[in-house]
Amino acid sequence: MALSDRPSRQSLIPSFLYSSPSSTRTLPIKKMLQSSSTFDAVSSSPKTFVIPAPSEPSKKIELYSPAFYAACTFGGILSCGLTHMTVTPLDLVKCNMQIDPAKYKSISSGFGILLKEQGVRGFFRGWVPTLLGYSAQGACKFGFYEFFKKYYTDIAGPEYAAKYKTLIYLAGSASAEVIADVALCPFEAVKVRVQTQPGFARGLADGLPKFVKSEGTLGLYKGIVPLWGRQIPYTMMKFASFETIVEMIYKYAVPAPKDQCSKSLQLGISFAGGYVAGVFCAIVSHPADNLVSFLNNAKGATVGDAVKKLGLWGLFTRGLPLRIVMIGTLTGAQWGIYDAFKVFVGLPTTGGVAPAAPTPSASELANA
Numbered sequence: 491m492a493l494s495d496r497p498s499r500q501s502l503i504p505s506f507l508y509s510s511p512s513s514t515r516t517l518p519i520k521k522m523l524q525s526s527s528t529f530d531a532v533s534s535s536p537k538t539f540v541i542p543a544p545s546e547p548s549k550k551i552e553l554y555s556p557a558f559y560a561a562c563t564f565g566g567i568l569s570c571g572l573t574h575m576t577v578t579p580l581d582l583v584k585c586n587m588q589i590d591p592a593k594y595k596s597i598s599s600g601f602g603i604l605l606k607e608q609g610v611r612g613f614f615r616g617w618v619p620t621l622l623g624y625s626a627q628g629a630c631k632f633g634f635y636e637f638f639k640k641y642y643t644d645i646a647g648p649e650y651a652a653k654y655k656t657l658i659y660l661a662g663s664a665s666a667e668v669i670a671d672v673a674l675c676p677f678e679a680v681k682v683r684v685q686t687q688p689g690f691a692r693g694l695a696d697g698l699p700k701f702v703k704s705e706g707t708l709g710l711y712k713g714i715v716p717l718w719g720r721q722i723p724y725t726m727m728k729f730a731s732f733e734t735i736v737e738m739i740y741k742y743a744v745p746a747p748k749d750q751c752s753k754s755l756q757l758g759i760s761f762a763g764g765y766v767a768g769v770f771c772a773i774v775s776h777p778a779d780n781l782v783s784f785l786n787n788a789k790g791a792t793v794g795d796a797v798k799k800l801g802l803w804g805l806f807t808r809g810l811p812l813r814i815v816m817i818g819t820l821t822g823a824q825w826g827i828y829d830a831f832k833v834f835v836g837l838p839t840t841g842g843v844a845p846a847a848p849t850p851s852a853s854e855l856a857n858a
Contacts, residue, residue: 550836554640558837563633565831569824570628575621576823579613580816582685587809588783588800589686597812608688616684619694623677627670632828634666635729656730663729667722675717676710682786705789713785716793720778724771728821731767736841739763748842756839761826763841768821772814777805779813 551557574581583600586593594600604612639662643651651658680697683690691697701710739759740748748756784796800808829839 553837554636559633559637561832561835561837562636563629565828566628566630566632567625568628568831569828570631571621571625572827573820573823574624575617577816577820578615578617578620580812581620582613582615584809584812584816585682585685585783585787587812588780589787591804591808616681616693619677619681619684619697622694623674623681626673626677628824630670630673631666631725634669635662638662638665656734659730659733660726663725664722667725668718670725671714671717671721674721675714678717678782679710679713679786682783686783686787713782716778716781716785720775720782723778724775724817727771727774728767731770732763732821732825733841735766736760736763740842748839753833753839756842757826757830757833759842760829760839761822764825765818765822767825768818769814771821772810772817776807776810776813780805780808
């Protein structure tokens with residue numbers, strides 16, 4: 491139903507959050523113009539009076555231009571690198587629960603054991619490979635997602651792009667993640683070894699040479715297949731569910747079009763949609779996450795060894811509650827940071843407007 495057909499609809503969201511910014515800026519400008527009307531009447535030549543909006547960038551980035559993809563890539567670096575580094579303590583406990591469940595029986599006991607054995611500094615062990623690895627992954631994930639989404643949309647054409655938009659989200663995110671995990675895998679291998687084997691290394695600088703000496707250069711990619719198994723379903727769920735959830739929020743919960751909502755409201759919707767999407771991501775990708783941790787911790791281990799030791803039930807559930815909290819918060823924060831950066835450089839936030847199906851022309855209707 492069109493918005494104009496439901497004027498009596500009441501919203502729980504304050505009206506100033508979605509009122510058009512143009513309406514608030516036009517009034518003072520009109521007053522200034524009216525106050526100067528006497529001067530203009532006396533003046534011998536007409537004058538042009540222009541006041542640019544202070545929040546409007548002087549030069550907008552053109553969508554799907556090289557500058558657009560560069561901005562999305564840098565936004566991905568910020569969103570993934572910073573958020574994953576921040577939750578390093580949670581990730582550290584999760585990895586140890588997956589590797590040594592007899593010692594790390596619960597989240598609370600895991601934090602207690604790490605605090606007792608390694609002190610407060612121990613909670614951030616492995617933060618450097620985490621920051622660098624997930625920054626590289628985020629750059630490829632978000633940058634290539636925007637590229638492949640446009641690429642597959644152009645291949646499908648306007649009609650099929652509108653009809654099968656979810657498939658385009660899934661295909662674009664899967665394609666981007668294949669590339670992103672190649673960048674992440676070496677850092678992830680060192681991170682897991684540093685976090686789960688005390689005394690192996692202090693961080694990336696000494697851990698990477700030790701890992702290569704022990705496993706060889708190809709050993710850095712020993713976990714690439716399980717990593718794809720974890721990250722590709724995760725990313726497909728992350729992007730497709732986010733796009734769908736945000737579109738539904740604007741369609742059913744917000745009483746105004748997206749372009750009339752304030753930037754703060756749009757960013758709030760991005761965080762909310764990202765958090766819900768993150769819960770789905772954690773559930774879908776958790777078995778592969780257990781495999782990645784197991785394989786990177788044990789030299790020469792295989793997938794069969796992991797299944798035999800963890801069991802099918804443990805493969806799906808061990809460390810899952812903590813990962814749901816971690817990934818939900820992580821994904822919500824990532825979308826919030828990513829869209830905040832896009833707004834900062836003058837780009838619209840992600841999602842919210844479904845691609846419109848093309849309207850048939852008069853000649854096409856006549857031939858039908």
